Amino acid sequence: xSTEHQQYWNSYLAVDSVSMSEPYLRSSIEGKFWTxxxxxxxxxxxxxxxxxxxxxxxxxxxxxxxxxxxxxxGLTTFLRPTAENFNxxxxxxxxxxxxxIDVKFFEGKVPLETETPRPHGKxxxxxxxxxxxxxxxxxxxxxxxxxxxxxxxxxxxFRKVRRLRQRxxxxxxxxxxxxxxxxxxxxxxxxxxxxxSNIRATFAKHPRARDIPIPxxxxxxxxxxx
Numbered sequence: 001x002s003t004e005h006q007q008y009w010n011s012y013l014a015v016d017s018v019s020m021s022e023p024y025l026r027s028s029i030e031g032k033f034w035t036x037x038x039x040x041x042x043x044x045x046x047x048x049x050x051x052x053x054x055x056x057x058x059x060x061x062x063x064x065x066x067x068x069x070x071x072x073x074g075l076t077t078f079l080r081p082t083a084e085n086f087n088x089x090x091x092x093x094x095x096x097x098x099x100x101i102d103v104k105f106f107e108g109k110v111p112l113e114t115e116t117p118r119p120h121g122k123x124x125x126x127x128x129x130x131x132x133x134x135x136x137x138x139x140x141x142x143x144x145x146x147x148x149x150x151x152x153x154x155x156x157x158f159r160k161v162r163r164l165r166q167r168x169x170x171x172x173x174x175x176x177x178x179x180x181x182x183x184x185x186x187x188x189x190x191x192x193x194x195x196x197s198n199i200r201a202t203f204a205k206h207p208r209a210r211d212i213p214i215p216x217x218x219x220x221x222x223x224x225x226x
């Protein structure tokens with residue numbers, strides 16, 4: 001797994017999370033042209049590339065195309081760092097990720113159901129979730145140098161987003177205000193981007209993917225998290 005994105009993120013953490021957005025400062029105050037891309041745009045681009053790559057390699061797309069062809073508005077920066085706004089953000093991010101994975105892609109690749117023996121010889125059949133299918137298929141299809149690192153870096157962010165989305169549905173929470181929500185949001189966006197980037201970079205090595213162009217800016221650190 002590449003460490004380039006992690007090193008870039010560590011340097012980014014040195015910027016005060018509650019300070020003015022650096023891209024906004026450069027473009028609006030200093031009059032300098034912003035040449036980078038937002039992490040939200042990068043996430044959308046990685047998902048688009050994964051759709052194109054899986055279509056070229058396996059003849060089917062891992063992700064369904066978004067209805068409006070763009071990143072959900074819920075991923076934009078919230079004006080007030082509150083629990084309600086953060087929960088809305090987590091829901092939008094989960095819809096973009098787990099909810100957009102096409103279960104049909106895994107047909108014939110991994111079992112779509114689990115069978116659990118029950119008393120009196122009965123068998124309980126349960127459909128697998130999209131993240132379980134994704135993890136099983138990636139472990140089966142690709143030889144990872146460190147499966148534990150794969151689960152942490154690639155699958156971990158997806159599962160974290162899913163947990164954050166489910167929490168408000170099962171508990172009563174106060175709409176608290178905390179500047180920490182801004183940093184949590186930035187960290188989550190970066191971890192999701194890093195996960196998608198690792199998947200895309202791995203698929204791009206396949207011989208059938210040689211004709212899929214990869215934008216250089218995705219790998220050279222020209223991404224801002226705000």
